[in-house]
Each structure stands twice: as structure tokens, then as C-alpha cells.
Amino acid sequence: MTHPQPGGSGPGRKVTRRTRAAALALSGTALAGLTWFVGARPALTGPHLTSPATAAFGISLPSTKAGQAYTFGSLPVCLDKPGTVAIDGITPVGAKGGLAVTAFAARLLSHELYGAEPVRLSSSGFGGSTTVDTTCDSSVGGAEVAVELVKSEATNARMDGITIAWHSSATSGEVTMPFHLVLCQSADQDVPECQSMP
Numbered sequence: 001m002t003h004p005q006p007g008g009s010g011p012g013r014k015v016t017r018r019t020r021a022a023a024l025a026l027s028g029t030a031l032a033g034l035t036w037f038v039g040a041r042p043a044l045t046g047p048h049l050t051s052p053a054t055a056a057f058g059i060s061l062p063s064t065k066a067g068q069a070y071t072f073g074s075l076p077v078c079l080d081k082p083g084t085v086a087i088d089g090i091t092p093v094g095a096k097g098g099l100a101v102t103a104f105a106a107r108l109l110s111h112e113l114y115g116a117e118p119v120r121l122s123s124s125g126f127g128g129s130t131t132v133d134t135t136c137d138s139s140v141g142g143a144e145v146a147v148e149l150v151k152s153e154a155t156n157a158r159m160d161g162i163t164i165a166w167h168s169s170a171t172s173g174e175v176t177m178p179f180h181l182v183l184c185q186s187a188d189q190d191v192p193e194c195q196s197m198p
Contacts (some may be wrong), residue, residue, distance in 0.1 A: 046170030047083035049132060052076055052142075058196030059116060062189040066154045069102065071124045071146055073114025075177060077106065077132055077164070078142030084133040088165040090147055093176065097130030097157025097185065103148035106132050109141050121148035127170050132166075151183050156193055158182040 053076055061070065077087060090104045103121040107128030114126050124146070132143045145164070151157035162178045184194035 001023045046168035047079040047081045047085055047135075048168075048171070048173060049077055049087075049164065049166045049175050050136065051078070051081055051164075051175050052136075053177045053179070056178040056180060056197060058182075060182040060184055060189040060194050060196040061109045061116060061118075062184050062194070063187045064118075064151065064157070064183035064185065065117070066098070066151055067122065068118055069120040069148050069150050070116065070118050070183060071086065071114070071121045071126065071148045072116050073126060073144055075145040075147065075148035075162070075179060076142055077145055077175070078109075078134055078136035079132060080136060082135055084131055085166045085168045087130045087132065087145075088167055088172075090145075090165070091163050092149075092159035093161030093163060095157075095159045097183070098152030099157040099159055100150055100152070101162070102150050104145065105129060106145045108134060108142045109144050111177050113144060114146050121146060130135055133195075149181070149183070154185065156182060156185050 059072070064070065080158065087106060090101045092099055092101055105121060105126055105128035107126065114124070117124055126146045128144075128146070134140050134143050136142055158181060160180050161176055161178050163174050165174050166172065170188065180196040182189070182196045184191075184193050186194060190195070
């Protein structure tokens with residue numbers, strides 16, 4: 001489990017916040033129609049964190065470097081009932097190439113979604129906190145999570161999802177999002193080993 005850590009940004013290939021790749025990867029998948037799915041929950045418990053992102057989605061970035069921080073947003077979550085939950089940690093699923101989550105935050109969902117940038121989360125302007133207090137059926141519709149990722153090896157690094165651990169005053173749990181990501185060592189992210197989707 002990884003907790004947010006401060007840090008500065010490093011050099012890297014410029015990637016704009018709302019890259020075309022991020023927009024294509026997330027439109028029609030994680031945020032398709034903003035249709036929130038809430039599973040059945042036991043009565044007399046606190047809110048549970050959930051996500052509408054049940055279909056696989058992903059992104060691949062070219063020319064990435066070991067030790068460089070990359071921040072990715074547009075990861076949707078919400079609560080199934082009123083209350084507040086705290087995000088305790090976010091871990092990558094099936095991580096390779098020394099890929100690790102080094103920081104995370106959540107903010108209210110808006111039309112200004114964060115895409116991808118080669119910066120530390122603390123320097124990205126994303127803001128936010130580590131709590132979520134917005135229900136799936138609210139007028140806002142939920143929250144957006146951003147994660148900071150760093151690879152420790154000079155090779156292609158990938159993950160096939162993220163698991164968010166959380167707790168409320170009454171309960172705790174985990175939610176997994178099928179977010180496939182590759183930090184490609186090559187300048188050509190179209191080669192097979194740099195494809196984010198399996």
C-alpha cells in the first residue's frame with residue numbers, strides 16, 4: 001500500500017494534460033455516459049466507495065524515463081450513500097518494470113478532467129485531498145482520482161489496474177479499476193510491447 005509522498009518534478013518528454021490518447025482511452029469507457037453503478041450493500045453500514053469504471057480502459061506514453069514522475073487523472077469514483085470515506089492507499093495491479101504509485105488525490109468531478117502529464121502530483125495543479133464525500137446520484141456525480149506513478153527500471157513498465165483501499169467511520173474495503181497503463185521506454189508506443197490493452 002502506498003501513501004502520498006512529496007517531491008519535485010523531473011525532466012521528461014512533454015505530454016499535455018488532456019492528451020488525445022487520454023481522451024480517447026477514457027471516453028466511452030470509464031466515463032461513458034456518466035452512468036454510475038452501485039452494487040447492493042448491507043443495511044446499517046456507512047458509505048462504500050465504488051466506481052463506474054467496469055470496462056477496461058488504458059493509455060500508453062512513449063519515451064518515458066526511470067525515476068520520472070507521471071500523473072494521470074480522469075479516474076472516477078463515488079459513494080453509494082451520503083457520508084465520507086478516506087482513501088488509505090492505491091496500489092497497481094500486476095505491476096512490472098518497477099512501477100509504483102507514489103501519490104494520489106481526489107477532487108470533485110467536473111468537465112475539466114485531468115489527462116496525463118510528466119510531473120509530480122504536487123506540482124500538477126490537480127489539488128484535491130484523500131477523502132471522497134460525493135454520492136453517485138448527486139448533482140456533481142462523483143469524484144475524480146489522480147495518481148502519480150514512477151518506474152524504477154529503464155524498461156517498459158506496465159500495470160493492469162489499480163486497487164483503491166478506503167475506510168469510513170463504520171467500515172472499510174477496496175475497489176479495483178481496470179486501468180491499463182504502459183510507460184513505454186521506446187519513442188514509438190505503437191509497438192506491441194507498448195500496447196496498454198491486453
